[in-house]
Amino acid sequence: EPEVTQTPSHQVTQMGQEVILRCVPISNHLYFYWYRQILGQKVEFLVSFYNNEISEKSEIFDDQFSVERPDGSNFTLKIRSTKLEDSAMYFCASSAAGTDTQYFGPGTRLTVL
């Protein structure tokens, strides 16, 4: 069964460094999402992406964040200058046209020191 994959599973970085989290959505899906879950808190929406542009973003998704679909398979989340409070589990999700079901990857645990 097709699934969303994410790499790396764990990422440790120093405050102020740039990180790129990578996702491979399910191949025929057209809608892509990033969510995050800070330890002990709710899963929060960050951004949605369709047709090579952002369709919706939350107030968390400030200028430090960007998303890109650099080729036909990858979907990336970049954090330009990480802060301690960016430490969280980041989930990628995708959905197909004609359905509202989002399929989630296993997540990348980001730790900012």
Add this chain to the structure above:
Amino acid sequence: AQSVTQLDSHVSVSEGTPVLLRCNYSSSYSPSLFWYVQHPNKGLQLLLKYTSAATLVKGINGFEAEFKKSETSFHLTKPSAHMSDAAEYFCVVRGGTSYGKLTFGQGTILTVHP
């Protein structure tokens, strides 16, 4: 705007007994509602979804949920718990557009005792 409240942060049951995880929602639209499950060190897996068809929705692994508009509830149930059901469960509501963002509840950790 939409929101979800999961009424219990932890639920503990014995194997073979019924499971009830409670969820109330608030939505400006006719909502799409979901339950996702997260096993330790795993991703979020869809259990079931409600999208204005039948009010009683059946999902995977014997789970089901009933949409009650009058009570704004979407509780998750299972007649008989199994050890493998131990996980965290999230009640989720979708935003107004078909491909809109998901809004998650706080999660309920289900513990199953032998």
